[in-house]
Each structure stands twice: as C-alpha cells, then as structure tokens.
Amino acid sequence: MTDSKAPLQGPVLGIESSCDETGVAVYESGRGLLAHALYSQIALHAEYGGVVPELASRDHVRKLLPLLRQTLAEGGLKISDLSAVAYTAGPGLIGALLVGASVARSLAWALEIPAIGVHHMEGHLLAPLLEESAPGTEPLAPPFVALLVSGGHSLLVGVDRIGSYTILGDTLDDAAGEAFDKTAKLMGLPYPGGPALAKIAEDGDPKAYRFSRPMTDRPGLDFSFSGLKTQVLMAWRDSNRTDFTKANIARGFEEAIVETLAIKCRRALAQTGYRRLVVSGGVGANKRLRTQLAHAGQREGFHTYFPRLAFCTDNGAMIALAGSIRLAAGQTTGPEIKVLPRWDLQTLPEVP
Ligand code: KG4
Ligand code: ZN
Numbered sequence: 277m278t279d280s281k282a283p284l285q286g287p288v289l290g291i292e293s294s295c296d297e298t299g300v301a302v303y304e305s306g307r308g309l310l311a312h313a314l315y316s317q318i319a320l321h322a323e324y325g326g327v328v329p330e331l332a333s334r335d336h337v338r339k340l341l342p343l344l345r346q347t348l349a350e351g352g353l354k355i356s357d358l359s360a361v362a363y364t365a366g367p368g369l370i371g372a373l374l375v376g377a378s379v380a381r382s383l384a385w386a387l388e389i390p391a392i393g394v395h396h397m398e399g400h401l402l403a404p405l406l407e408e409s410a411p412g413t414e415p416l417a418p419p420f421v422a423l424l425v426s427g428g429h430s431l432l433v434g435v436d437r438i439g440s441y442t443i444l445g446d447t448l449d450d451a452a453g454e455a456f457d458k459t460a461k462l463m464g465l466p467y468p469g470g471p472a473l474a475k476i477a478e479d480g481d482p483k484a485y486r487f488s489r490p491m492t493d494r495p496g497l498d499f500s501f502s503g504l505k506t507q508v509l510m511a512w513r514d515s516n517r518t519d520f521t522k523a524n525i526a527r528g529f530e531e532a533i534v535e536t537l538a539i540k541c542r543r544a545l546a547q548t549g550y551r552r553l554v555v556s557g558g559v560g561a562n563k564r565l566r567t568q569l570a571h572a573g574q575r576e577g578f579h580t581y582f583p584r585l586a587f588c589t590d591n592g593a594m595i596a597l598a599g600s601i602r603l604a605a606g607q608t609t610g611p612e613i614k615v616l617p618r619w620d621l622q623t624l625p626e627v628p
C-alpha cells in the first residue's frame with residue numbers, strides 16, 4: 277500500500293470474490309451506499325457439500341461483469357463516475373481472489389483511477405459502519421472489540437484505531453461457521469449448514485442437550501470448536517434421530533457456541549476496558565447470538581453493533597466502504613495484480 281498526500285473522494289466501487297459470493301457495490305463517503313448486488317454460489321456447491329475452489333473461480337468470472345453493470349444501473353451511475361476501485365485482495369481462495377483483483381485492477385487501469393486492495397476481515401470489521409446509528413445511540417467509533425465469526429475465521433480483535441488491529445483471540449481448530457457447517461452436515465442438513473441448523477434449532481428445547489462451552493473454564497480468549505462437533509456426533513449417533521431430537525441437538529449445539537462466544541466477548545471487553553462491541557461475519561447473522569449479546573450489553577453497559585443480516589455474510593458493500601476509508605487516507609495499492617490468500621490483519625497500516 278502506498279501513501280499519497282491529497283485525500284481523494286467520490287464513488288468507490290467494491291468487488292468481493294474471496295470465496296463463494298460475488299459481491300459488487302458502490303459507496304461514497306458522505307453519501308453512503310449508492311448500490312449493491314450479490315450473487316451467491318450456494319446452489320453450485322451444494323451438491324458437493326462444500327465450496328469447490330475451481331468452480332468458485334469460474335463462476336466469479338461468469339458473474340462479475342453482469343453484476344457490475346447491474347450495480348451501476350441501480351445506482352444511476354456511469355462507469356466514468358467512479359473515483360476508485362476497491363477489491364478483496366485476501367485472505368481467501370487464490371483463484372477466486374485473482375478474478376476480483378484482475379477485474380478491479382484492469383478497470384482502475386483503464387479508467388486511470390486508483391485501486392485499493394482490501395483485507396476481507398477489515399471489510400467485515402467495518403461493515404456496521406454501513407448502518408445508520410439509531411437515534412440516541414452512540415455512533416460506532418474506535419476503540420472497540422470486534423468478534424469476527426465466519427466460515428474461515430473466529431477472531432476477537434482489539435481495534436485501537438481504524439487499521440490498528442490486535443488479535444486478542446483466535447480459533448485453535450475449526451472456525452465458528454465451520455463448526456456450524458460440519459455439525460449440520462453430520463446431522464444430514466443441507467449445505468451451508470449454519471443457517472439450516474439455526475432454523476431447526478428454533479423448535480428445539482434448550483434443556484434437552486447440554487454440550488460443553490469449550491475453553492471457558494480457563495483464562496484466555498482463544499476458541500476451540502472441533503470437540504463440540506464430536507460431542508454432537510456422539511449424541512446424534514446414540515439418539516433415535518427423529519426430527520424432534522434433531523431440533524433439540526441443534527438447539528443444544530447453538531446454545532453452546534453462542535454462550536462460548538458471549539463469554540469470550542465479555543472477557544475481551546473487560547481485558548481491554550473498551551465499551552463497544554462489533555459482531556460481524558457470517559455467524560454474526562445468527563439471531564440467538566445477536567439477541568444474547570445485545571441483552572448482555574444492556575445489562576452490563578456496553579454497546580453492541582451489528583451489520584444488517586445481508587451484510588454479515590460476504591458482500592461488496594463492506595469492501596467498497598473499507599476502500600473508501602483507505603482512499604480518503606491516501607492509501608492506495610500499486611499497479612501489480614497481487615492477492616494474499618493468507619494475510620495477517622495486524623500488518624495493515626493505520627488510518628491516520
Ligand atoms: O462471512 P461468510 O459469508 O464467509 C466467510 O468469509 O467464511 O460466512 C459464512 C459462514 C458459514 O459457515 C455459514 O454457515 C455461517 O457463516 N452462517 C451462520 C448463519 N448464517 C451464516 N451460522 C450460524 N447461524 C446463521 N444464521
Ligand atoms: Zn467473510
């Protein structure tokens with residue numbers, strides 16, 4: 277990332293293609309989100325029970341330009357109105373990332389405007405800024421703690437300032453979304469399992485099954501979810517496997533994950549002394565998690581911030597927003613097409 281002095285402003289295009297969603301959006305500082313479109317590849321990968329990287333890349337190739345045209349039309353924008361192009365540069369699937377990066381970089385080159393390679397998790401972390409703060413509530417600003425829970429990550433991040441991130445806790449094995457997906461799969465639920473499991477858990481009895489709250493009995497902010505999956509496997513194998521039991525096991529599993537995440541969030545707030553909590557990433561769409569944390573905040577005096585449900589999972593809007601913030605700071609990316617399938621959030625430059 278290079279630093280140039282004069283902050284540039286105007287509509288910023290955002291392109292997300294790190295995994296199995298193609299997202300395109302336009303965000304402008306001072307005006308907000310002007311348009312966004314999303315294409316999910318869920319149906320494509322469902323028959324394989326998980327994301328097939330090569331199929332994901334090819335589908336991004338097919339969908340990206342039509343989505344771009346659709347987004348510009350929705351926002352009443354011409355391509356020449358764009359002032360920069362932001363794209364997810366990592367972490368994610370290398371082929372999928374390369375599709376977004378190549379399109380973004382080529383567009384920026386042709387339009388002679390800057391390109392900004394955005395860290396996917398910074399996108400998730402800033403996504404609540406896409407929402408208007410409710411009247412009477414404190415607007416979101418650092419310092420805060422962010423719980424980023426998706427299919428690939430379970431992170432607790434200390435956000436000192438935008439761009440200045442400290443990983444307070446990480447998962448030692450499965451990410452929270454991965455645990456939802458694998459557990460759902462072993463009970464025969466369709467891919468992606470997280471939303472499917474959460475749906476049937478609504479009818480379950482929270483007291484029927486009690487699974488452990490991993491790593492909450494010792495100090496620290498790391499997570500481990502793979503043992504929970506094994507507990508569910510054993511409970512499921514030994515059960516009568518009726519829909520009624522399935523709902524009860526799903527509910528017990530969801531309660532265990534949600535309570536574990538909530539305990540660690542409170543711990544992270546106590547450790548940092550911060551009073552604001554952001555919850556984002558695909559699992560941030562889980563209603564029980566949102567309700568439990570919002571209630572804990574009201575009881576214990578911290579503020580909770582969530583993106584709307586559609587912006588918890590991968591989307592172009594969060595990339596356009598993060599790109600717009602980086603653009604205003606003069607932090608743009610060089611002319612090379614470079615992606616980082618692994619990328620430490622803590623290495624990002626601070627936004628002055
Ligand atoms: O952020 P995201 O769209 O993609 C990644 O960057 O991984 O997150 C997808 C993950 C999947 O594991 C999915 O099952 C999970 O988020 N997820 C949920 C819910 N909605 C999505 N997990 C639990 N409850 C939900 N309502
Ligand atoms: Zn994500």
